[in-house]
Amino acid sequence: MNVAVCVKQIPDPAAPPALDPGTKNLVRDGKLILDDSDAYGVEMALQLAEAAGGGEVTLVSMAPNGETSGLRTALAMGAAKAILVSDPALAGCDALGTAKVLAAALKRAEPDLILAATESSDGYTGTTPVQVAELMGLPSVTFAKKVSTEGGTVKVERQTEAGYDEVVSPLPAVVTVTAGVVEPRYPSFKGIMAAKSKPVETLTVADLGLDAASVGSAGARQEITNVAEAEARAAGEIVVDEGEGHLKVIEFLEQLKVI
């Protein structure tokens, strides 16, 4: 079974982020790394391909400046190859523009299953995977906490507020996975060395047969008009424990309706 994984390469979250003062977009010109939330999708894909008795894991990514650092990490984990779409015309893409690009690239991979994270750790729109599914005319199942395939179907335990739904969908399909779905492996030394020689196909907007006016800032239907500092967290309430502290904790949790 061939699995494609949408992976995003993002600025290192450990470094201070910067916004472009003009577009108010996140500056993504420097070295990028594999989004942590995508490591789960990559691991899930590797496990599913293995469980199915073979098949390849293909990475699909869109990034500026032909950036492959984050892809190499996922290739080192065991993915077989990658498709990278990199084109100056893609600067300023909104979520839908990104979805158009990923959908066009994913078609070339002809996967049986497409995995993605529920959302990226830098943009957080959480909309791209379902847009990809819609553009490709595929079913989508979101918030998977457990995924397995059997015959031509994928079976998903879908996280909900109350518990989980069991969803079965025909393949091919788009499934978004949560951070708890699997424990991502660390790239082994052999994996790291092998990643160097794995193929990364770099494509432009024209290669994908997309109209440049439909993507990037030219095609964006979303504009960031303002950015404001997040409100500082409230100071909270300090309870001095005089033997009844636990009751206060219970009361607080009840207010939150978590117990």
Added chain:
Amino acid sequence: MDFAASEELTMLRQSVAAIASRFGHEYYVERARADERTDELWNAVAEGGFLGVNVPEEYGGGGGGITELAAVAEELAAAGCPLLVIVVSPAICATIIARYGTDAQKQRWLPRFATGELKMAFAITEPDAGSNSHNLSLTATKDGDVYRLNGSKYYISGVDECEAIMVVTRTGIDPETGRGRLSLFVVDVDSPGLEKQVLPVEITAPEKQFTLFFDNVEVPADRLVGDEGEGLRQVFLGLNPERILSAAMANGISRYALDKASEYARTREVWGTAIGRHQGLAHPLAKAKIDLELARLMTEKAAWLCDHDGDNPEAGEASNMAKFAAADAAGVALDQAIQTHGGNGMSSEYGLADLWGMTRLLRIAPVSREMILNYVAQHSLRLPRSY
């Protein structure tokens, strides 16, 4: 010239750091204090192939070099887990066997060095022959098909964790110079006649130190590594990696100490201001950071030289300088990290003071700072030999 770390080395560091962070310094100290081994950590790092990075690919290793192995050791130490066995087993023993072992010996040992399954201790130091290896008195005498070893060794690291020991022995005397002719043997730790005594030291580390007594220990002739009488020359090939790995470990300790110190100095407030704002604390930490980065540069250069031509005398010079610089830098970094923490620096909770023994050791072993200064004076500056 290119100072950019390769993508591969960066990923190696990330993987090892991620594995080690699952364990951390608390785990390391807990095991050390309980006289227990850190097998889970060793196995987790080994599983990724990181303890065999320098073993040739044809024997299942990573096909890398001391550069990669030093990065592994540095990342482990930076996570608070400086593992001594890496310095001896893959760095010294695997290097020597890969170069001087027979085909059969390589087949026998290298695949298990590659997986990290085989740990081999290294025994050179003797009570009456510290830095002067020519003076070794442990003898190996040929007796038919076997050799018989007699004598003693001390300060041998991690013997309880290892299944074999590479022992430097004297197999003869050079009639012209009167110096010992040395030979290397791989001896099983459970050989009859080999007595192992723990040598108590003030170092909080899971690996213990040992005194070894060899009483007519019988060793098959196929355990002789390399040519009889050529042991000293062969050992030198392993001693540069030993120095580089010690330097890498010291650099990792410096990183660990400075990470903790700077975090504390940023967040600890006294009289309404972070203590790191005071130059009395900031400048010594900045100086320690500079010394660390200088030591890391020399360590990387030494590893590069070693990987490109281990016999090049420049590799020896750079390895010595790296060990000297890194060990001194770590001593200062750790001390300043403790000072930055005030009283907390001595508390067990903050995980700094327990590293003092190991850090102090690195200024003495595997070669003392004084012997390195002698070496540099004599070989780099061509000053008269002082001893």
